[in-house]
Amino acid sequence: MLFKLLFLLLALAPASIYALEDTVFNDDVLGLIVFKAGLQDPMGKLVTWNEDDQTPCNWIGVKCDPKTNRVSELVLDGFSLCGHIDRGLLRLQFLQKLSLANNNFTGTVNSALSHLANLQVIDLSGNSLSGTIPQQLFLQSGSVRLVSFAKNKLTGNIPQSLTTCFSLELLNFSSNHLSGKLPSGLWYLRGLQSLDVSHNLLQGHIPPGIQNLYDLRFLSLHKNRFSGKLPEDIGGCLLLKSIDFSENILSGALPHSMQMLTSCTYLNLRGNSLTGELPPWIGELKNLETLDLSSNNFSGRVPSSIGNLQLLKSFNVSMNYLTGSLPESMANCNSLFSIDASHNHLSGNLPSWMFRGAMPSVPLSSQRLGENLSSPASLGSLQVLDLSSNVFCGHIPSNVGELGNLQLLNISRNHLVGCIPGSIGELKSAYALDFSVNQLNGSIPAEIGGAILLEELRLEQNFLAGEIPVQIHKCSLLSSLILSHNNLTGPIPAALANLSNLENVDLCFNRLSGSLPKDLINLSHLLSFNISHNHLEGELPVGGFFNTISPFSISHNPSLCGAAVNTSCPSLHPKPIVLNPNSSDTNGNSPSHNHPHQIILTISSIIAIAAASFILLGVVAVTILNIHARSSHSRSAALVLSAGEDFSCSPKTNPEYGNFVMFSGDAEFVVGAQTLLNKDAELGRGGFGVVFKTVLRDGCLVAIKKLTVTSLIKSREDFESEVKKLGQIRHHNLVALEGYYWTASMQLLIYEYLPSGSLYKHIHDRTGGNCLSWRQRFKIVLGMAKGLAYLHHNGIIHYNLKSTNVLIGSSGKPKVGDYGLARLLPMLDRCILSSKIQSALGYMAPEFACKTVTITDKCDVYGFGILALEVVTGKRPVEYMEDDVIVLCDMVRAALDEGMVEQCVDERLRSNFRIEEAIPVMKLGLICASQVPSNRPDMNEVVNILELIQSPSEADEELE
Incomplete structure (x- = not known):
């Protein structure tokens, strides 16, 4: 009873009382028991905490000072505790370290923790704390050395009171929702060694004065909204080892003072709008192990001084405007593990030094290297080789199989010719091979079965012929087999049914024949199986995936039958009776060869001939009557009109x-x-x-x-x-x-x-005074994507997607209309289609103008991309000015390149939109509107991407 009374008094007492000496109970025991009482302990971690103990020093997570026998550390990391951080902790007046990381604590940060005068470490990271960080927390925290509130749900500004914590060595507020500017006073905490405010909503310029942090080792401002230039005086932080300014809106050139950061091992400036050439002094940062300058606007050549970075492991300059070639001096970078120079304007020969090392990753995607692929010399340790989306020509080297450790080989979207060498079967470690969208011919080598770890094989859009090799069943881990748009012949091998991991199979647009193996129904992981546009025949397998297969996936196989194609399969009949006077007799004697004109007719044939003659007479009579009836009907219809x-x-x-x-x-x-x-x-x-x-x-x-x-x-x-x-x-x-x-x-x-009218009206009619909010616009984009995905799932291509064909329901829900009308035409002639949808200027995919490119559902994806940009920007796909024509897609792409894509958002929204949603939606729109159909995602992927872009709170709201 006495304990319960004291418990109640403790819960109600002001903080000043907690410093009083308790002569009956140990303050630490009482404080921790009160703290425990407000928690849920699902794993029973605190079961040893007993209120009858005289001291808590033997309790789990508790450490005492041996001199005073008072609690000095409370470390309960990863205990799965739930509840609030209770005031009971305030009795622990000798507490120096409080670490409650990686639990499920909720509520706000308790400002009363500032009364723990001896506290040096506060780690509340990895919880679900919300609200703002109280200013009072740091007003009396002169001894605090480490503060981490990372991975919570905190909002508001970084408190100015932090700038008075002159003993602070580590500050981590990463992965929250903090906003506002970075306090300039942080640069006067001269003992600060680590500063991490990444993954927040901080904005504004980075204030000058960072050179005062001469003890700073780790600096991360990653993924915020910082703008302006990189700090000109950053070179004063001579001990900096790790710098991360990636995914902000920073601009300008690299500051000259950075050449003084010779201790730096990690430099990441990815995803900004930095400009200028890569300076020669970058080779003076001789301790660099990771250099990531990707997704910026750098231009010029890669300086030869890069070769001085002998410790460099990862080099990424992708998605810039670099020219020339990678310097020969990079052969001196003996530690290189990964090179990514994709999406630049690099030219010249493929650097020969690449084939003298054993570098595990060399993705050079989307370069403009116009030379033939030369045979590799010594790439025995290579694990990833990505040369996709270039203009390489020539043959695949016959000794490609010597890359025995290769795990991924991607040479897709080039101009390669010739046969696929049989040595690919020697790639025993490969899990993905992609040779798609080239001009390869010959057959698929039977040696492919030697790649026993293969999970994905893509050979689509080539000129491959011959049969699918049965040896492919040896690739038992294969989950994706894409061989579409080739000239493959013969049957689908029955051995395919043994590949139990198959998920995606695409064999469309070939010349495959024969019937489908019945055992394919045993492929329990199948997600898609496209065999359209072939010469397959017989009955579709019944059961498993094939009971729900899309008609689109089996179309244009005239001899296929079964429920999925709405064609019944012919029944089996006994052999017909042969009415042939020259047939064998009962003793099996052969007919005489003296009768050259043999008559072989079945009973059913005789009946059919007779019936056909009778029907023919009837058809002639009916036709004459119909001509007369139609003439009368036409006259009647004309009168009605x-x-x-x-x-x-x-x-x-x-x-x-x-x-x-x-x-x-x-x-x-x-x-x-x-x-x-x-x-x-x-x-x-x-x-x-x-x-x-x-x-x-x-x-x-x-x-x-x-x-x-x-x-x-x-x-x-x-x-x-x-x-x-x-x-x-x-x-x-x-x-x-x-x-x-x-x-x-x-x-x-x-x-x-739908009385609310079209999307065009809601976007472009400015006379009504109403403007769609950002939330309404995002829901419209997502709704359109879901509607199109459903159409494509059911084998329907829209062909005529535009904002006037999207209607808005009474609840603001978008509804795509006018779909499938092209199916009413006798044939999908692109000239007829183009004339019928000429009003869709700006929405039409470029393949309508190219007779050699097949029109697929990817033309809808193109139209959707333009529509998404139209919804976000409020501008028409093509706008005619007095002296110019503005193409929406080109305008947004140029703004993205210049780092000003935010300015493309409809001005009527002003600041009332989510930048973290608007920019990704515009980027997705540009990807969907790619000139190359194969580069566009399918609509299911678009829906998934949009749902990832959508703010979690908004997604939860839609589920309610």
Whole structure:
């Protein structure tokens, strides 16, 4: 009872009382028991903490000073504790180290901790603390040496009171949501050795005076919003070993004083807007092990002084504007482990020194090195070789198999010719081989089976011929097999069914024949299996993945049958009776060779011939009658059109007016309603027709598209079949097709009516005074992506994506409309398509203009990319000025190169948008609008990327 009373008094007592000496109970025991009482301890880590003990010195996580027998350290890192940091700790007046890292503490940082006058270490990192860092916390903390609040949810500014902690040696506020500017007073904490404020929302210029931190060893301002130039006086920090200014908005050239940082081993300036040439003095930083200058605007040549960095392990200058070649002197960098010089303008011969070392990673993607691939000399230790997206030509070296330790070989998207050498089977350590998008010919070598650790094989878009080698089943770890767009022939090997790890298979656009192996249903990890545009035949496997396979993945194989292609397979019948007088007799004697004209007819053939003759006579008669009927019908239809086309009739009242079908229940047009040709009812016009608003007899408003492609439309049967398929498409981000109306002279499509209008109106109509918020815009981009992903999953390409074809629902939800209309045309002729969607200027993928490039769902991805940029910027894809034409895609790309992409965001949003979402969305839009279709992601990937970009709080809000 006495303990409980003291417990209550302790919880209510002011902080000043805690310093009093307790003669009955040990203050430390009491304080820790009170602290424990406010916690949840799911792992039972604090079970040894017993209130009956006279001292806590033997408790787990507790350390006492042997002289005073008082608690000097409390270290409970990684105990999975939950709850608040209780005031009970304030009784630990001799506490020097408080470390509660990597738990689940919540609430705010308790400012009363400042009353622990002896505290030198405060580590509350890796929790879920929120709120601001209190100013009072550091007003009486003159002895504190280490402060870490990393990996929490703290907000607000860095407190100015920190600048009075002159004993501070380490400060870590990384991975929070801190904002505001960096206090300039931090540069006067002369004992500071480590400063980490990375992964926050700090902004403004980096204040001058950093040279005062002559003991500074570690500096990280990574991933904030710092702007301006790098500190000119940073060279005064002579002991700096690690510098990270990456992923900010810094500009200008490298400060000359940096050449004094000869102790530096790690320098990362990635993802800024730094300019100028790489200075020769960079070779004086002789202790550098990592140099990352990627994703900036550096130009000029790589200086030969780089060769002085003999300790250099990682060299990354990718995504700049560097020219020339990599200097021969780099051969002196004996410790090199990784070189990435991709996405530059490097030229000349492939540096010969690369083949004299054993460097485990040499990605040189997207360079402009126009020389042939030469045979490697001594790359025996190479693990990763990426030469993709260049203009390499010539043959793949025949001795490529000598790279025995190679794990990834990517030479895709070049101009390589010739055969794939059989020596690739000697790549026993390779897990990924990518030779796609080249001009390779010959066959896939059977030796491929020797690459037993292979997980991914990509050979698409070449001129490979021959059969798929059965030896591929030896690659038992294979999960991705992409061989599309080649000239492969023969059957799909049955051995493929033994590759139990297969997830993605793409064999489309080849000349494969034969039937599909039935055992493919045993591939339990399959996610996609595309065999479209081949000559495969027979029944599709039944079971497993193939029960839900997309029709798009098996299309254009005329002889395939099964439920997935809506074609029943022919039944097996016994052999026909042979009616041949010259056939063998019952004794098996052969027919005489004296009868050259043999007659072999089955009973079924005789019946079929007779039936066909009868049917032919009937067809002739019916055709004559139909010609007369159609002539009368056309005259009748012409009369109806001239009278204003009143659609008050339905099949029930007057069948002459055509077939009116609603997919959900019956409905009719209202008698006497304004006709569709009334301009007052017109909602808009597009490449495929005019849209009107009307009302059905049940009072339901609908939007009706009167198709203007009557001369090109399919037959009634094909039209109705395609429309019914479109009517089955249901998704909350797609405009629902509710029905259709058919006559020989006119076709109507009936859609749900959305009164809020098109995305074009919401973005570009500035007369209403309303402006879409950033949250609304992001949801529109994400919703469009989800709708398109659903279409592509069901094998439907939109072909005509633009902001006028995206409608906004009453709740602000986007709905993509006008999808699949190209399926109503008799053939997907790109000239017809281009003429029908010519109003989509700026949205059309470049492959429409290239007759040799297949039009795929990637043309929708291009249109989506332009739409995403339109939503963020508020600008049209192409805008005509007085003296200039502005192409939106080019404008955003140029702004990104200049580090001014923020200025592209719609000015009406001003500062009311999330920069951490807006910039990635614009970058994603540019990637989707790539000129090369294979470089564009698919829409499922786009949805996943957008969901990653979306702020967690907003994503949670959508789930509620």
